[in-house]
Amino acid sequence: MPGSMTRYYEIRRRADTVIIQLPEKVRYIIGSIRKAGYEAFAVGGCIRDSVLGREPDDWDITTSATPRQVKGIFGHTIDTGIQHGTVTVMLEREGFEVTTYRIDGKYEDGRHPKEVTFTPSLFEDLKRRDFTINAMAYNDEAGLVDVFGGIDDIKRKVIRCVGEPKERFGEDALRMMRAVRFSGQLGYEIEANTAGAIRELNTNLKYVSAERIQTELVKLVTSPHPEKLRLAYETGITQVILPEFDICMKTDQNNPHHCYKVGEHILKSMEEIEPDKMLRLAMLFHDIGKPKKITLDEKGIHHFHGHPAVSSEMARDILKRLKFDNRTIYFVTKLVKYHDYDVKPDPAGVRRAILKTGEDIFPLLFQVKAADIRAQSAYMREEKEEKLKAVYQVYHQIISEKQCVSLKDLAVTGKDLIEETGMQAGPELGEALKKLLDFVVEDPSRNKREILLKAVKEFQ
Ligand code: ATP
Ligand code: MG
Numbered sequence: 001m002p003g004s005m006t007r008y009y010e011i012r013r014r015a016d017t018v019i020i021q022l023p024e025k026v027r028y029i030i031g032s033i034r035k036a037g038y039e040a041f042a043v044g045g046c047i048r049d050s051v052l053g054r055e056p057d058d059w060d061i062t063t064s065a066t067p068r069q070v071k072g073i074f075g076h077t078i079d080t081g082i083q084h085g086t087v088t089v090m091l092e093r094e095g096f097e098v099t100t101y102r103i104d105g106k107y108e109d110g111r112h113p114k115e116v117t118f119t120p121s122l123f124e125d126l127k128r129r130d131f132t133i134n135a136m137a138y139n140d141e142a143g144l145v146d147v148f149g150g151i152d153d154i155k156r157k158v159i160r161c162v163g164e165p166k167e168r169f170g171e172d173a174l175r176m177m178r179a180v181r182f183s184g185q186l187g188y189e190i191e192a193n194t195a196g197a198i199r200e201l202n203t204n205l206k207y208v209s210a211e212r213i214q215t216e217l218v219k220l221v222t223s224p225h226p227e228k229l230r231l232a233y234e235t236g237i238t239q240v241i242l243p244e245f246d247i248c249m250k251t252d253q254n255n256p257h258h259c260y261k262v263g264e265h266i267l268k269s270m271e272e273i274e275p276d277k278m279l280r281l282a283m284l285f286h287d288i289g290k291p292k293k294i295t296l297d298e299k300g301i302h303h304f305h306g307h308p309a310v311s312s313e314m315a316r317d318i319l320k321r322l323k324f325d326n327r328t329i330y331f332v333t334k335l336v337k338y339h340d341y342d343v344k345p346d347p348a349g350v351r352r353a354i355l356k357t358g359e360d361i362f363p364l365l366f367q368v369k370a371a372d373i374r375a376q377s378a379y380m381r382e383e384k385e386e387k388l389k390a391v392y393q394v395y396h397q398i399i400s401e402k403q404c405v406s407l408k409d410l411a412v413t414g415k416d417l418i419e420e421t422g423m424q425a426g427p428e429l430g431e432a433l434k435k436l437l438d439f440v441v442e443d444p445s446r447n448k449r450e451i452l453l454k455a456v457k458e459f460q
Contacts, residue, residue: 266283
């Protein structure tokens with residue numbers, strides 16, 4: 001929507017009042033509910049983001065009307081979470097979650113709220129929310145409702161629980177991870193009492209589902225401050241959800257290429273790469289196996305021979321444990337496995353590397369390797385970067401010339417081999433094609449039908 005960027009989160013401050021420009025549809029929904037005689041406010045993340053001058057992802061609405069009453073007001077609604085009081089109001093194919101004011105019951109063993117109770121009080125609804133910055137509501141008539149000091153905490157740049165932190169984390173342990181995640185997204189500190197409560201209650205995270213932890217971990221590592229994972233370490237969160245990382249935080253690297261412990265190097269490498277999920281996760285895990293591979297030579301230097309393979313296997317185990325999807329596991333484990341792969345900066349060397357790592361993985365390795373280098377000591381940095389640049393130039397040429405680097409680029413197919421050489425379909429045919437590909441990767445001028453048909457006979 002052109003022009004919408006400023007419209008939605010433009011805020012004017014007049015004599016200490018915050019004015020938020022609500023999107024038209026949100027105003028319409030709030031207005032309709034109010035006309036029917038109930039209260040309604042935009043609430044939570046969208047208010048926080050508006051105050052911060054960021055465009056909200058979605059606009060949640062909270063209301064004194066019950067789900068049934070909400071459904072009576074609008075023509076098209078979907079029961080998205082009716083048992084929790086949420087109805088999605090559809091306006092021209094756009095959905096808005098409208099949730100009845102509620103008090104959350106105790107979370108059963110930190111997993112689900114046992115029951116929710118509807119309440120006529122906005123105050124009660126704001127009180128159940130996790131952090132002060134997430135517990136503000138707004139409508140055009142009442143203005144900003146900020147009963148827990150959310151604005152002050154935004155000014156102070158702190159994440160603070162609504163109410164007594166220990167109680168709040170006791171109700172839902174995931175909030176401890178959310179605290180760190182918001183700290184990464186906003187670059188805020190976690191207020192001392194809130195952080196103290198996390199230190200006391202972090203073990204409760206073991207009762208939280210892997211899926212919920214995964215969501216927060218991804219939001220943290222793809223945030224502007226992935227290094228805030230350090231806060232998760234300091235407050236004991238990673239000890240529960242990612243103990244492998246804690247070991248890295250304690251592992252020295254007495255080696256000229258490094259100036260940080262393994263854990264700090266990992267944090268720095270995440271900061272040095274763009275905030276893409278696969279890339280950030282690859283950096284998180286690229287050296288996770290180093291503690292298992294550490295050796296000390298006679299000069300007192302640490303080595304970590306074979307760590308990429310171990311890191312890749314550990315990444316697979318951890319990602320599975322956190323219930324990541326197969327595509328993520330595929331990309332991340334491969335990037336980890338090849339992050340240290342030595343690519344010779346000549347055409348055959350680069351083609352071999354593309355073949356080895358995969359056409360999908362190879363181009364991403366430039367970013368991974370560059371971030372890794374920038375997170376190391378300055379020792380030989382220029383040489384390392386020069387070499388990477390040289391590899392990139394060769395790669396660029398290979399791609400622009402559409403040189404053969406995979407079976408699909410080969411000038412013969414399996415069918416050709418069957419028809420022309422009398423070979424049978426089966427594993428041998430696959431082997432022959434692979435050999436031909438190696439043969440062509442050494443010299444692209446060999447990628448001609450006659451040459452390959454002749455070569456395949458010589459292989460046999
Ligand atoms: P984002 O959507 O950017 O991840 P958000 O603050 O909107 O951030 P959501 O998970 O969408 O987060 O939740 C919306 C609102 O619901 C929050 O702002 C907060 O008020 C409340 N909330 C969400 N999860 C919890 C929780 N576990 N405990 C208490 N309140 C929560
Ligand atoms: Mg949200």
